[in-house]
Amino acid sequence: MKAAGAIVVLLFGSLLIYCTLDFPSWGDPTSPASTHVSPYYIENTLKDTSVPNIVTAVLADYRGYDTMFETIVIFSAGIACLFLLRRFKHVEPDTRLYRHVPTGITFRIEKGGRYPRESDLFERIDLQWVPHDLIIKTTCRMIIPFIQIFALYVIAHGHHSPGGGFQGGVILGASVILFAVSHNLRAATNRISEKNAVLLCTLGVFLYAATGGLCLLLGSNFLDYSALSQIFGIDPVTARSHGILLVEIGVGMAVMATMISLYYNLASAGKLDEGL
């Protein structure tokens, strides 16, 4: 097996190296990749859409159909992970561990005992428990709002700086994962439950497709944002810029919800009770 793998790799590698002898030199402005379609995009983006970030404009406006299917791909990856791992039948574990917060004593209650009521004094911890770490909890609680504000900035400022819907959505999802890692998985699930996460994901994809459908209903092509100028009362160039913002928000919502749902399912192996 190793010999066959080494032979295949060497064969492919030498074939590819032989092909590189024909390549244009690095950074050549007259190479075929830089002279056919991309000069049109570079020169006409500001005139057509008034968005300085060429990559965002091409991704969300000129090639918006591709991006819609990319959003559907990431949505179906979250759904596939849910289908593969999730176990809905809730089996109660035999023992539970509780911690008395003021003194720090942990005690375990076997099956058949009486569980303490929900209050601030007793918190339930995972079976693979870690010591009560005040520094990590407090630091993460203070940092998470700033991470979320930065993520919203990245989504909204995608027109003028590197960024956009996808990057902002991933950072939003990462903030919720940070909360789930520093506290409990149950604490994160109480705030954004699994049902809400899947609903958000669907809403994001629906927002994207509905923007395209709205343009269709207003008489233009699917995903042709200049038709939005009829309902907003602005010129077509600014309407395209607003259409790009709308679909970026849709992409951001879908990506955030998928990252959260992926983490919930992977960290608890489908049972959604105890995580990392």
Add this chain to the structure above:
Amino acid sequence: MLWLIQMIILIIVVITALAAITVRDLLGAAILFGAYSFMMCLLWAIMGAVDVAFTEASVGAGISTVLFVSAVFRTSRRTKD
């Protein structure tokens, strides 16, 4: 000058890639993969692809490493090979 920085970061990228598939501890392999992602992000930022570098920094080094670590946590950590 720029090609010198690119060469150094490329060598670090190759070393981390080789190390990530050779180490016997799966948690170490996941962390080395996170380091590989970060170096790739630097390389793309030097080449001028700022959007792609931003995406790789948030996705590859953030989400990917966390997902790997949680999957290793739920399965076994040592490997023989």
Add this chain to the structure above:
Amino acid sequence: MHDLTLIIISKLNYWIYISLMMIGLYAMIVKNNLVKKIIGMNILQTAVILFFISIGAKNKATIPIIEHAHGSGDHAVSALNYINPLPHVLMLTAIVVAVATLGVALALIIKLHQQYRTLEEDEILAQLQDD
């Protein structure tokens, strides 16, 4: 001999990208552990993305965000001053697909571990042949 050194110097970075791709492919084929195979798949994906981004580079050109866009009047935008934005757009989609594939692959690994209690490929095949 002088031609050979010239060829090597001008194409060396392409050869390093190809060797990175081959490292990922080798890990996917040869390694027994399933997590190592997935790491190899991701190395292959990011190496392909690196190769595509290197196609879009241009000498003496800046990043693809138009400067002085809403400032003083209209400047003529020349395609020679900005690097090629098309490979960036395509590679953004490629990174999204890579992370989606990673999520589903790790879910499959957890399922396999729950069924067979091991992650080594030869032990799983041996257990399959015993059934």
